[in-house]
Amino acid sequence: MHSLINVSHSGDSETSHAFCLAQLTRVTGIVQGVGFRPFVFRIAQAYDVRGWVLNDSAGVHIHSEGTSRSLSMFLRDLRQLAPPAAVIDGIDSAATTFVGFDDFRIVDSIVGTDTTAGISPDLAVCDDCLAELFDDRDARAQYVYINCTSCGPRYSIVIGLPYDRSRTTMSDWEMCAKCASDYRNVSGRRFHAQPISCGECGPQYLLRYGSSSDQRGLAAIRSAAALLSDGKIVAIKGIGGYHLACNADSADAVKALRERKFRKDRPFAMMVADMQTARRTVSLSPEAEELLSAVARPVLVAPALVVLDDVAPGTSELGVMLPYAPLHYLLFANGAPERLVMTSANRSAEPIAYRDEDAFDRLSSIADAFLVGERPIARRVDDSVVRLGAAGPMMLRRSRGYAPGPVARIPVTRPVLALGADLKNTITLVVNGIAIMSQHIGDLENHSARQASAKQ
Numbered sequence: 001m002h003s004l005i006n007v008s009h010s011g012d013s014e015t016s017h018a019f020c021l022a023q024l025t026r027v028t029g030i031v032q033g034v035g036f037r038p039f040v041f042r043i044a045q046a047y048d049v050r051g052w053v054l055n056d057s058a059g060v061h062i063h064s065e066g067t068s069r070s071l072s073m074f075l076r077d078l079r080q081l082a083p084p085a086a087v088i089d090g091i092d093s094a095a096t097t098f099v100g101f102d103d104f105r106i107v108d109s110i111v112g113t114d115t116t117a118g119i120s121p122d123l124a125v126c127d128d129c130l131a132e133l134f135d136d137r138d139a140r141a142q143y144v145y146i147n148c149t150s151c152g153p154r155y156s157i158v159i160g161l162p163y164d165r166s167r168t169t170m171s172d173w174e175m176c177a178k179c180a181s182d183y184r185n186v187s188g189r190r191f192h193a194q195p196i197s198c199g200e201c202g203p204q205y206l207l208r209y210g211s212s213s214d215q216r217g218l219a220a221i222r223s224a225a226a227l228l229s230d231g232k233i234v235a236i237k238g239i240g241g242y243h244l245a246c247n248a249d250s251a252d253a254v255k256a257l258r259e260r261k262f263r264k265d266r267p268f269a270m271m272v273a274d275m276q277t278a279r280r281t282v283s284l285s286p287e288a289e290e291l292l293s294a295v296a297r298p299v300l301v302a303p304a305l306v307v308l309d310d311v312a313p314g315t316s317e318l319g320v321m322l323p324y325a326p327l328h329y330l331l332f333a334n335g336a337p338e339r340l341v342m343t344s345a346n347r348s349a350e351p352i353a354y355r356d357e358d359a360f361d362r363l364s365s366i367a368d369a370f371l372v373g374e375r376p377i378a379r380r381v382d383d384s385v386v387r388l389g390a391a392g393p394m395m396l397r398r399s400r401g402y403a404p405g406p407v408a409r410i411p412v413t414r415p416v417l418a419l420g421a422d423l424k425n426t427i428t429l430v431v432n433g434i435a436i437m438s439q440h441i442g443d444l445e446n447h448s449a450r451q452a453s454a455k456q
């Protein structure tokens with residue numbers, strides 16, 4: 001990690017406050033889509049620093065003006081107090097010409113061609129949004145796509161960089177007055193939250209079931225939960241693709257899923273309602289609980305405490321994950337069984353389905369119903385799978401919640417592309433010495449997996 005800080009000081013600290021200085025700062029790493037510009041705005045206000053901040057194709061660019069003292073405190077906070085989801089690779093500052101700005105602003109992004117900015121992985125819904133989700137007095141109560149600058153989809157909705165709403169799959173939805181005001185409110189949690197929306201203005205979920213006309217919103221989610229309780233198989237659109245879900249405690253439902261999916265005995269992953277249910281299902285150390293509830297929300301493979309023969313035949317382990325999208329919490333709160341099989345929606349070795357029409361085509365012989373989210377998914381991102389070994393967490397499948405975070409620094413100046421293996425393929429690109437690994441793509445003997453790989 002290099003953190004190159006060259007703060008320009010003019011004069012000694014006793015007298016320099018009288019001079020107004022200017023500096024240009026470039027911040028690189030995962031700094032878009034993690035509340036970084038609002039954070040810069042707030043620390044600029046705290047120290048009466050003027051100028052601007054913007055996103056460009058390389059990261060975040062800041063022009064700051066103030067006294068020597070205020071600028072050095074501004075830079076200190078920039079390094080030390082960055083939002084939790086930010087991963088800073090470098091902060092480079094250099095003196096520049098003083099312009100005399102009279103305020104500090106977030107200005108429009110600059111779209112460049114030489115794109116190197118990091119994209120944040122998708123983030124599980126945060127505690128603040130969850131509290132609002134279940135607070136009936138809140139404007140976004142029960143709203144299935146609730147999110148803020150600390151949580152929500154990122155990699156799975158990004159179409160281009162810099163990260164702005166117009167370059168995400170949310171571009172078709174126009175904000176209502178309430179969302180627009182939250183988006184502009186500097187002191188709020190949704191200041192410049194690009195996927196911001198609410199029940200008034202945003203996308204919804206709908207349920208396709210047989211020939212009955214589609215239900216929308218909470219009614220759709222309630223009906224899907226009832227179908228799951230009734231032993232049905234429901235294809236559910238999640239963050240990075242569709243899942244096939246059924247009641248894990250119903251041997252009949254799980255057997256039906258195996259038959260229809262042509263999957264003889266490979267274990268299915270499960271989503272459990274909460275940590276209490278997880279503790280009753282698998283043996284968890286404090287470290288394992290931490291991993292299970294991490295913001296990446298991986299599937300954790302752990303020793304089974306219950307017998308669910310059809311879910312994981314012939315093994316003494318089960319793969320469990322906790323809810324991560326607001327939709328999952330709403331399903332459990334509205335009566336879905338506390339242990340759901342949640343397996344990637346595909347037939348046998350195909351990659352996970354993520355486009356609605358493709359999902360209807362490929363899964364209609366498997367799923368009894370479809371719970372479809374209106375927000376499009378930009379690219380497929382499967383669930384990650386981890387195991388806790390003696391030496392710490394072991395990544396069995398690195399995907400949602402982790403990709404496309406950097407995995408290593410490699411001292412090369414030219415870009416390097418590594419195309420991975422035939423089985424469990426991923427690809428890695430090294431740009432500016434930082435190795436960025438794609439999400440799990442799958443086995444390449446399958447034609448659709450090859451196409452998926454070519455699109456990354």
Ligand SMILES: [Zn+2]
Nearest residue numbers: 126129148151
């Ligand atoms: Zn949130």
Ligand SMILES: [Zn+2]
Nearest residue numbers: 176179198201
């Ligand atoms: Zn709204």
